[in-house]
Amino acid sequence: MGKITGFLEYERVDEPYIAVEKRLENYKEFTIPLEEKKLKDQGARCMDCGIPFCHSGCPLGNLIPDFNDKVYKGRWKEAAQILHSTNNFPEFTGRLCPAPCEEACVLGINEDPVSIENIEKNIVEKAFEEGWITAHPPKTRTDKKVAIIGSGPAGLAAAQQLNRAGHLVTVFERDAKVGGLLRYGIPDFKLEKHIIDRRIAILEEEGIMFTTNAHVGKNISIETIKADFDAVVLCGGATERRGIPIKGNHLKGVHQAMDFLKLNNQYVDGLIDFKSVLSAKDKNVIVIGGGDTGSDCIGTSNRHGAKSVTNFEILSKPSVGRPAHQPWPYWPMKLKTTSSHQEGVERFFSISTKEFLGDKNGNLIGLKTAEVEWIFKEGQRPELKELPNSEKTWNCDMVLLALGFTGSEKTLADQFGLEMDFRTNIKASAKDYATNVPGIFSAGDMRRGQSLIVWAISEGRQAAHHVDKYLMGASNLPLKDDNDLPRI
Secondary structure: OOOOOHHHHOOOOOOOEOOHHHHOOOOOOOEOOOOHHHHHHHHHOOOOOOOOOHHHHOOOOOOHHHHHHHHHOOOHHHHHHHHHOOOOOHHHHHHHOOOHHHHOOHHHHOOOOOOHHHHHHHHHHHHHHHOOOOOOOOOOOOOOEEEEEOOOHHHHHHHHHHHHOOOEEEEEOOOOOOOOHHHHOOOOOOOOOHHHHHHHHHHHHOOOEEEOOOOEOOOEOHHHHHHHOOEEEEOOOOOEEOOOOOEOOOOEOEEEHHHHHHHHHHHHOOOOOHHHOOOOOOOEEEEEOOOHHHHHHHHHHHHHOOOEEEEEEOOOOOOOOOOOOOOOOOOOOOOOOOHHHHOOOEEEEOEEEEEEEEOOOOEEEEEEEEEEEEEOOOOOOOEEEEOOOOOEEEEOOEEEEOOOEEEOOHHHHHHHOOOEOOOOOEOOOOOOOEOOOOOEEEOOHHHHOOOOHHHHHHHHHHHHHHHHHHHHOOOOOOOOOOOOOOOO
């Protein structure tokens, strides 16, 4: 795969970024594409490693050495066919996936791993540019109708797969536009929304129907869904946001990160004006939570023109390199510095927020923290201990809570009569994605809890196979380990 000696001849090269001061002027993507020769060299780095552990690292089971080899040889159309055989939307994962495949790359044991994610993005962009990605409606239709509730990556993947099987698929989205968290949770500087729109146009041309402003259980009744469809796939995500139960959390200026990001995305899309967003302009902003959502808040705050941006993480600062107890090819919990961090932020670890402070008018003016340490005892849950005499008061005008999600909303589960698991996700079997109610399935974050986009697409594909089997008695839709190459 690739060039036999390529990993000895070429170093890893990543896409450079537009300078910080320039990219902060707008919300556009800011990576600078590599020239084709350099991309081929990156594909050439893929070793003839014998056992490609990148396959097991990828939740979709992407055929990574295969498409790397085609890129090295300049056979881009074949690379696109291989990539789309396992991944419906590589333009999303090629921009947003944290690339567990790269952490499992054999070359990564003692060198920089192959730049799999960037190769993936360039394959799909080349395919769009050349017009290779076109609509392929099914040649025949069944008489079965399927409702997909939620238009995030899991819902879109399930919809395309079930449409390929010939079923009539309708996707219900409660927001004004399709895409779920891809559209309303991911800033445009990471995923410009025309990238979503061009794919949706293809799905519509293939025969998938999208109904927006359709909140099932509210303005569309459960009875209507049950009466009109032969199967239902719930892909509504894990949208119950985690709060912080401390004094002052009601103050004006304390906001959930997803409210902040959604309003800003609507502003960038031209749906609202800037006066309607939660503006960080000229404010001292503190982002609580050190994950990707927190990073997105940092990048957005800097584009607003925040006076300062500070980031708190309650966990200890991770190591820069792979921890000894997380050996290759496992996913390592190591320090991640994103492009948003590079744009300007002060980061603090092992910090617990104890109280929000307000003025007499109920406005946030500061917060109190304490330093903490984690006590680990074998066989027991880690214990959080506050360090004595470590309290500190911070001035701030805005706090953004990027603390993750606690599970899916209960409304749909209650109305459909579905069981939920102990994490308040829809209880659906990992074997066939079926719930306790016949004909109702679930996939993505709504089933597995808050996770990655690549996992959502995988779940949508897997669920589609089992829905098709439920409807028809058998299914030709591929499962993760199948290697058939469908059209792109």
